[in-house]
Amino acid sequence: MKLFLKTSIIALITVFCHASWGQAIQDDEISVLNQFQDAPNSGERFDIFFNSMDRYNVNSAYDWLDTIKIYLSNSQTTNDSIALGQYKMMQAQIYNDLGDYDKSIALAKELYAAKDSMNRTSIKIVLDVLDDNYANLQLYDKQIEIRKEKREIGITENVAFYDIYSNLGLHRKARNQYIMEVKPTIADNDSYGLAEYHSKVGNYLRLDNSAPTAMSELKKAKAYLDVFINDISKEKTEQQLFDADLLKAEIEGNIGKCHVLLGEYEEAIPLLESSIEVLKSSPSNGHQSEVIENTLNLADANLQLEQFRDAKKSLDIEFDNINALQDIKRNSLLAAFYDRVENYQNAATYYKRNERIKDSLNQKQSSLIKQQLVTIVANEDLENSQRLIDEQKRINELARSEMKAKDERINLVFISLIFTLLGFAGLVYAYLKSIKNQRLIAEQKHIIENALVEKDSLLKEIHHRVKNNLQMVSSLLSLQTKNTRSKSAIEALEEGKSRVKAMALIHQKLYQNDDLSVIEMQGYIESLINSVQSVYKKGGHNISITIDAEGTELDIDRAIPFGLILNELVSNSFKYAFPENDENGKIYIHLRKNGEQGYFEYTDNGVGLPEDTEERTHSSMGIRLMNRLVNQLQSKLNIDKAGEGVRFWFNFS
Template sequence: MKKIVVLRFICVFLICTFSCVLVAQDSLSSQDEDYYKQFQDLENGELRSFFFFNTPNRYNQNSPYDWLDTVKVYLNSSEKTKDSTSIRNYQLIQAQIYYDLGNYEKSLAISRSVYDDMDALDKDVKQTILELMDGNYAMLQLYDKQIEIRRVKRELGFNENVAYYDIYASLGQYRKAMRDYMTEEKKELKDDDYYGHAIYNNTIGDYLRLDKSTPTALSYFKKAEGLIKVFLSDVTNQRTDKEIADGRVLNGIIIGNIGKCHVQLNEYEKAIPFLEESRDIIKKYNKSKFSSDLIENTLALAECYLKLDNYEKATDYLSNDLNPIKTDNILKRNRIYADYYYKTGDFKNSTAYLKKNIKIRDSIDAQASNIKNQQLTSVVTQDLEDSRKMMERQKAQLEESRKDIKARDDKISLVFISLIFTLMGFAGLVYAYLKSIKNQRLIAEQKFIIENALVEKDSLLKEIHHRVKNNLQMVSSLLSLQTKNTRSKAAIEALEEGKSRVKAMALIHQKLYQNDDLSVIEMQSYIESLINSIQSVYKKGGHNITITIDAEGVELDIDRAIPFGLILNELVSNSFKYAFPQDDGNGKIYIHLRKIAGQEGFFEYTDNGIGLPEDSEERANSSMGIRLMNRLANQLQTTLKTDKTTEGVRFWFNFK
């Protein structure tokens, strides 16, 4: 008996040692391989594309930016030779590199240009481009577009069904996401698929963690950790480099999720080893790729050390080149900074970070609820549509089954059995028909409720903007009354300027409730209305001045439109008051505004008046108008620049 125990111990020890040696050798070879050079040594775009997408740790020695520069050279060369196949392959590689860097808008732009030529692509390229677009739309929270891509994937045979559980989770419906995920994925898993079971348990644990069911989530994560360790230590099955790399990254994510559970349970000392180990694994095996898990784990570590009063460690992780993209991560980083400065007695910086979060939340609250409801409505509608189609398929299958039964009955020639099966088929059709009517009625009722809720919310929002506009007009009227009761010329001018500024803000809200889209303002018509309003104030000047407005097609949200309106109000008012003292009819004002999605905007204002006085810089410190414009420019995260020209003056700035 003792000999058997000793032999078993020796066997287990040898197996463990062998697997550890293999893992260590694989790790070293993976780190030492110069994939960048191997990629360059290949002959054409097709071979390079295959190598790139099948090399998991491709950024082990060279950063994604090095790869991007090289691919751009190859792409330019292919465009010169008009090699369409290589052009598509290099564009596909570019899109994946931008995705790895977290630049999802750029990745999506390139992916869509390739997607527009889908008919010319082979099956593997189609699948790759669709997966890329699916991921980009998910990260950019464009769920309606994501649903369209998944429908295309199903039509091309890449997926049997269209799943929505991850979209429900992104919209905060974690319980619904978990139920759908368990229904869809559990039936597809095989008993010996340790990697699949690890993903399954980690995903359910993540939904539970986000739903604040932390103890239950922790049990799922620990089960997932055990399964992925079995997968990585299994030397009996041959694994590809990509499968091993994916397994190690998943292992790091699971360990990080365990650490985040301990943070939720306020077990900070317990959480730190898990979070640090997770960071090391993800950085090693997901090298140079953007990772939300890496950012979340780093923020969680900073929070742990801050709670344990280890400020040095906390600031080390906070200053660890974090570049969060998700709004939740940005808010968490600001909150941790605020807590850190509060604990260290720097209340000014603490307040600044809290104000940043308030500003972000205000910006989100203005639109997020409506957008979230729209996205959720779109997903629910599509989900119900897919359920209806599934019912139709089941009905068709039932019909086919009835026909088979009838044919069999005809062959057997037993009238009694034939009658029974016919009645059963008829009963099945009636049941399916009644169920279909019930479901259609339910769909119609839910759609009616959702549409009414959306209409009511739009009406309330328009009413709010209308009331704000009316209140601002009342303020303007009060200023007019005060002007009539004031004899001081300086006071009258100040009240008129105040009235003009109030009108500029009221006009914003008037444009909003008159628009179908409550989130943006069309700037061309707004600027025209604003100019007319200012001309009505300065009746002496302004009517003989030629004003050119170039802002066609530019739309801005309210947070940027109000500062723009006030800046423009000050500039036009100054031109009317000071720039054209002779009022000889040759005055010209040019207003230019451009904003392209994903790029910096540009604003320019020029007039050909008498220009700025020699002491304009000294006056800028005492002039309320100049100081107001500078503060408004700060709100737009830019700086107002002034150029003295041969004729008049030019104001301009770039903005995000």
């Protein structure tokens, strides 16, 4: 009976809290905590908690902590050990997010003691929480032990130290190890991986006070990230886009900090502000620390520009989990602010506060940590070196044994071998030379293949940018059309817009193709006709269009004039060929290319050309344009207006 009452009370409290929080949430933003509470079981709640991009979007970490405590109590009451472990993992992560690292470590250690009953995903989460807690507490020896544990149980293959080196101020060593370990693992076409790589290298350079070089690396990172974001050929998940936004904000924030180091304060401010705004949405402690750093640099930039109100606004923000070095920097900026506004009493207060903080930092303990870390890393390097030495010894011993046996065999057959020694030496020399040549050929082939891949990638990017620029021109023509009242001017702008779209389609087809040298014309003609129909919304939709160009491919030098010619012909058919009714309208397009010779024919069954076609040839821009384009194809445009409709044709090479 008591158990039933206790369970009922907990359930009522849960429902009440759910209702209260639900009323407080705005309609335009979905609360992850509400989704968490609506989940039917602990397993789904576990997935929502650890897979959500921004679990604190509406509710704070304290709201989450209160809710999870209720579920934890309920699990204890029902003796659900699996749910109990899952809720404790969530608690450990929340304590880590709140900066209560001791509680987080205690919970994570308790969970890891029962690792035999945990799956691989849960073990990784617990070890990651411990790793992050030890990093924040500067217990780097413990952090390395956790990373070794990850390697031993197969979660990671290598133990990385570069972030620990950086935390100790050894930024150059961190950069060198990061380049050595990470660069070989990134593919040439992995634009997001390259963006992360150059961002990290640039940040290590910035921390090492190499701001100009850091700026160059960070701009490379931003360029690679732009390629990733703008690559429409690859679908991206919501999580990938969220991560890309965070990485972009991180890069822009670091570029802004480089501007501050270089004294370029006006350039720094907008970058730091936009970075802070985006990084606030991340639940990661690393990003929250970046928010603090960016805010302090923003205050510094405003202070240098004597924008005292904006500087003080940034310095008055109260941050959780601000570390001692950040606190010292904040106090220094506050003291400088009060110096500038001639409030010397407050300035002195912050100078004294900094002195107290510095005195409280135990330098001996810091030195001990560094010494302990260096010893551990040295031991790790020694272990790796010893393994290499032992392996080399084994290989050398094997080689000696084989050589000894070979010497014995050589002695036995020395007389017979002496007669063939010169010939054998010649064969060995030729063989070694052949291997060397093959190796050189393979290396050159690899270099050429990489160069071709890079060239194709650059060409696709160029065609993509040209297409985007042509689309921008088309948009500008559309805007001009809306601001123009003259009917003839509007028609001229629409025609120009249609021609620009025809050229843009060529470049779109090129960067979508694997082969950048030719365009498959059947698909291009279909896309072009759809584009023209979108311009002439009131006509052309009931016309029967037959396209006979299957298997025909043209290079870009022929495809562009051909596309413009076809654009003129289809536009004229839509506008003039069927003035009364286009239900029985027919258009036939024929294109063939056999070897060096090609043939094009276009017919419609409309009203045909007017009687004064010959006179209008010299005044009509469309016909003059087609004649010039056909001349580019080294041919002559033929027009047949006898019979029903009209027929255009020409041969080309």
